[in-house]
Amino acid sequence: MSDESPKPKKVLNKSKVKTPMREQDAAARIFNFEEVPLGYNEQEATVEALRCIDCKDKPCVAGCPVGIDIPAFLQLVGAKDFEGALRKIKEKNFLPAICGRVCPQEDQCEMVCTLNRPDKGREAGGIGRVERFLGDYAMEHNLTITPTVAPSTGKRVAVIGSGPAGLTAASDMVQKGHAVTVFEALHKPGGVLFYGIPQFRLPKEILMREVYGLRDMGVEFVMNYPVGKAESLDSIRERFDVVFVSTGAGLPWFLGIPGENLNGVYSANEFLTRVNLMGGYKFPDGADTPVKKIKRIAVIGAGNTAMDSARTAKRLQPEVVYLVYRRSRLEMPARVEEIHHAEQEGVEFNLLHSPLELVNDGKGAVGAIRCQEMELGEPDASGRRKPVPIEGKVREFAVDTVVIAIGQGPNPLLTADCPELTRDPKKGTILINDVMQTSLPNVFAGGDIVTGGATVILAMGQGRVAADAMHRYLMTGDPRDPFATAGGSGVCPNLT
């Protein structure tokens, strides 16, 4: 491919809108767990890449939390040098097939793209879509851009938690020549990428391919190993030269309203875990973890977790799926594409509804959800208009299942065992300095355990920055030592 690559040509595609992506039809897809957007083919990807005008300031690059050289990879795709484009992306992001699918592009790279002028009916460049194409292209053509692994340094690195932050740190550290062991509490790697984000949005095969790739590079994975329980952090610190903690924000929040412990009430984590991690949608013949036959379900919340729960529920063939959210559409935090897909699939949005109580059906299970209707009042400190109750307007929906998807806090499994690891007293997140080092000198941390629930790409970005700092720490004892640097942006994306 690369040896016959022609010189990039300046042929532009002047289309105002993104090249459409083929999708599974909404009527068909709610009967399966297959992926919804089908991805670009070579032609579509090339055409879309040629919409980028390679503008002067390239604001997209700063909009990407890991600073991918976006115009550069788009030019290469425009010239059909897919392998070259992939190399370009992999300089900064080692999971393009995943980020292309799950990044909230409309808030990041694409939001600031010069082309993005809704007032003129013009859409941003389809950066995420082309990125996804490249990730898939690599897989289909078995193109492993095998990174060169540096000669062994003899240093040992422990990574605790195998979500995107941990996987990225593991990848970078093994390439720098260190021996890496990843410890994971669950029986599958990937963190939220495995147990949270559903198959129809991120096929597990894509994730597993990346994990196998890391294994081939020499990373050792130890599953079923909850650090803090199976082994103390102190003991890990003795066995390894440096430790990266990336244990995520896995602790589900509940609302604290009456009826939350009734049968049929789940945290989004439990609901998604039963279906995704445990394969509950195949119960009873393909999996042993039960999922109830659902008739009427309400999902509370409006983030990605809520959309994933609602869309997962839809695939279990209930009569109705409600989404209950206390604010208005404008404030919904989920990716625009997910909101759009949920609507297409027939999820019923009940916006400006605040749950008051879950009502017992008389047999210990939830039978209804009572909601206070709200309206938008004055803007609050954040500038958002605050929802206020409309006096006397209370509605009740009959349901047999409720999923609470209002967010997650830091996972305390490890930190509970290790009080010396300084945490934010209110939020429970691990505190780090400018080089992502914790209060224990050979322990670094990144991802959701540091930021609270954030995004895949931010977690990956932090994994990479931490890897650079850990490398410097291992080689010279100083995580800031400028002479030990080996690539990476060197800036903590959370701190910029």
Next chain:
Amino acid sequence: MGNKIVRVQELAPRTRLFEIEVPHIAQRGKAGQFVILRVNDEGERVPLTLASRDPGKGTITLVFQEVGKTTEMLGRLQVGQEIHDLAGPLGKPTEIPTGKTVVCVGGGIGNAVVWPQVQALKEAGNRCIAILGARTKELLILEHEIRALADETIITTDDGSYGRKGMVTHALTDLIEGGEKVDEVITIGPVVMMKFVCRATQPFGIPTQASLNPLMVDGTGMCGACRVTVGGKTRFACVEGPEFDGHQVDFDELITRLAYYQPEERASLDSYHRCRLEAAADRLQNP
């Protein structure tokens, strides 16, 4: 994978003891903690208590009753085979007092949990009385192991086939009313039994720890399936328990929550039995 089964013993009908090689859990596990295992890649995650451990040999002991698909499949494994996934030790260890008189009240499979408790209590220099209940003599497990450790062991069976006839609660009340100065009670067994044990000790103001067994999925605090109400507050039993102040536990809620998946679990077991029957028929036809 590891997790090799090195010893299998049938303790009672449908009740087995496994000794398994898992050195890190053998090192770190404590009385009151549990493990979560899966028998294959489609399997459910099932919690089982650490009944005993041998740090020197690097083994742990689990005792389980075959009540559903997973525990039945587990029961078919033989010495030399490996358990697909095994994570632990999970949950908080029991708080073991010193120099106290403690009564451990176990029922049914719960006696497997009493065993490590009695051991830990004795090691910490307590006087320890074990009350072990079973429906009938045949189902009584670990009597000899516990008798060898406890200062006193009282057996009850519902049908009177062995030991005292009647419930563990009667034996407990008699003990307290008979003048035994009981500082603390630990109870492990069927939820209804624990509920009545707690009700029995309440009037005497004896602190009572109940070891709860709600349904669990991950066992790492990530899903909330295991939530129980204690003193009006929601607690995650897998990370904050499984032992709680029995006088504060909402047992009725726990009973309701435990029953939620019964129809599905039945369906899963039936389908499993059907498959095995078909496979057996197949083997007969094509030997």
